[in-house]
Amino acid sequence: MKKLTEMSLEEFAGLSYPCSCGRTHEVGIRKIRVAGGCLEELPGIVKDLGGGPAYLLADRRTFGAAGERAGQLLYEGGIPFHGKKFSGEKPLVPDEHTLGAALADLEPEDRLIIAIGSGTLNDTARFLSARTGVPYMVVCTAPSMDGYASTVCPLILEGQKVTKPGVYPQAILADTSIMKNAPMPMLTAGFGDIIGKFTALADWRLSQLVNGEYYCEECAALMARAVEKCAENAEGLRARDEQAVQVVTEALILSGVAMGLVGNSRPASGAEHHFSHFWEVDALRWGQEHPLHGNSVGVGAVISASLYELAKSRLPQGFALPDKERILSCLQAAGSPAGPMELGIRRDLFFESLLHAMEIRDRFTILRFLAGQGLLNGCAAELAGRFYPAGKE
Template identity: 35%
Template sequence: MPYAKPNPVVVAPDALAQLAAYCHEHGHTHLLIVADANTDRALGRKLEATLLAAGLDVRKVILHGEEIIADAARVYQVMLALDGTPRALVAAGSGTITDITRFVSHRARLPFLSAPSAPSVDGFASVGAPMLIDGVKISLPTHAPAAIFADLDVNAAAPRAMIAAGFADILGKFTSVADFRLGHLLRDERYDETIAQRTYDVARVCQVNAEAIGQATPASIALLMDALVESGLCILDFGDSASASGAEHHLSHFWEML
């Protein structure tokens, strides 16, 4: 079944100002920003200042550690930062921060907004939260963000390794779409050619623009972020991640467990 999709999706230099306006329009006057030390420097402080200047009640929790993992300890840390006031949770980060925030907001029945700090994954629009539970990587059902606001300047300035990760995630759609089609042909698994083509198209666009993405020009980073979000929207429209997550994801999850 298809899921509710984030609306709007903003990739622009003034995305944070638009996030503040969105919060006012939708009654999200109390917010909790979730970040780690790196994403706080890159985005969290700017986001916090923007929201405070807009007259919103803002709290922030910063996850510290050499490596931030989406696990029970991090979930507990975010839960402790909730003060009893109903707050919309804002993920100021990339994949892991988004997954932790998504999981907590879903279980606490609180609104969830995404403010990506790097174009590194296609999971910003996802409903699944990959969590490490007792040493095993499990994707838990949650919800998509109500809206996505990606500051283009922040994302263009992201570490090149993070940009490369997002580009590689998109290139993986060539094989995931092939697996999607093979599953239908060989095992009669559910399939949608429109979803497959949409997913393939974003991979092709990024492949053609690989050199510009490698240079992290604002226009190319906007293209990459749009592609990552579109891949996630395909998952929501199809109601399953098969188009965007094939054998390559099984391998990556296995390596993360080692």
């Protein structure tokens, strides 16, 4: 049997892998396709999944990007379908209104839900699928976040960010000739979400060394390899080069797959995600818009890597530091935000997030490590001075 690091992304579909870590890793997704032009394969995939009637969910933008063509293909393939197009002006959010409207148009005879979109539409379809038992698949329209292959639904309920359990998509269909035309902030957000894995993986390793937490060498190596490939394609992404978009898309899907393999989000999420979450919750509290998740995560990775540098002398012997300069230069090359001021984060919020982001969840990261050493306050002051030079905030 091939090792995880030797497998192509598409080979992960339906995998059961007895791993060197002692566990058997499994993937409940039946089909993964990432290629230019692969939207044309939609009818065949829908038939393999048991056929229609299919219920398509799209918004104005994703309908134009892929939904209209998806409908034509289903029609030509003789697959019955109907659709819901969210046509509001504002960006769609996965809140009570969106979930309710999506549910209201689901028909009793529907056999498959097809999300045509990225974050919100995928999360909406996943939630609907998990609660109704109707399977779902996703046609990806932007390489903007790593939730395609995830099993949880991040929702906004009563103005609060909450995560509800969901299910795997049965299939992921990512046509890179469509995805490369997504709005640029979505491309840079997906890239930032991937660059955040540099520090997520460091946090996971640190917790293994300090606390003996379960760690899978093969899954970590798998993720690290995908992140490396993205880092090498930063400039291509900025130019909307389809090959670079493919590399980032594969890494984003793989990130969800890796979380499924391990059974938690360790391969994909550490302190950099806690910063992003902290800033997002603050913006929600004040009813303000906030940057896309992945753009905050990229900045979070710069901060987290800076903390690792400051902690260097206290870290376990031989610990491989995440490379802060590399993280910075990758983000800059891709055109992603690389500092908190670029995201519009106020200095006081930045300082507060350094001290309290770790309280978001019970997970050991560089933040808890520094707090345990009594160094977190000092590091927070140091970084606030560095990222907000006097007179510039």
